[in-house]
Amino acid sequence: MSVEPLLPPRALPALLTEVKQAILRRFFVALADQGFDDIREGHGCVFGFIDVEHGSRLTDLAERSGLTKQAVGEAATELERRGYLERVPDPRDRRAKIIKLTPRGLEAAITGRRLFAKIEREWAEQLGEDLLAGLREAAERIAAAEREDSVQTGTALRM
Numbered sequence: 001m002s003v004e005p006l007l008p009p010r011a012l013p014a015l016l017t018e019v020k021q022a023i024l025r026r027f028f029v030a031l032a033d034q035g036f037d038d039i040r041e042g043h044g045c046v047f048g049f050i051d052v053e054h055g056s057r058l059t060d061l062a063e064r065s066g067l068t069k070q071a072v073g074e075a076a077t078e079l080e081r082r083g084y085l086e087r088v089p090d091p092r093d094r095r096a097k098i099i100k101l102t103p104r105g106l107e108a109a110i111t112g113r114r115l116f117a118k119i120e121r122e123w124a125e126q127l128g129e130d131l132l133a134g135l136r137e138a139a140e141r142i143a144a145a146e147r148e149d150s151v152q153t154g155t156a157l158r159m
Contacts, residue, residue: 023119030115036108038082045072046079046099047109055100057090084108 024041031039039047045065050056058076062069076099079085084105090096101109124132 023116026119027112027115030118031108031112034111034115036111039084039108039112043075043079043084046075046085047112050099050101050109052101052106052109055088055098057096057098061099079105 028039028041031037045067046061049061049064056064058069058073061076062072065072076085076087080087083102086100086102087097088100090098120132
């Protein structure tokens, strides 16, 4: 006779949420230590998806981040007020605007990417490079499969 555990294992979404919260907590403490204490999690829809070299249209940022144009627009306006972004005419369509990083914004974006890489290196040291690489590969494959499925079924999630 087998004995089932009294409590089922924690659901994967709860574990993934805890991992996300852990990395973001470490990230924002380190980012503030680097002089960027006015950047918040909600600004990731811009910093995480912008073309750092050429800038991006608001619609592209919204699509890539999975958020609404309104939500991304609010984050972009806030970052523009703080001196991280500027809006310039799109050379291909003068009616449209391109959101570009200012020198301060580029510095913040580069710093942020370095900090995420540092945290991942620390986790690789703790867990082993193979395990962390496997986690990344699994996450990439799941995300790609879900994106493909949502495109095929027309059920893209908009936050």
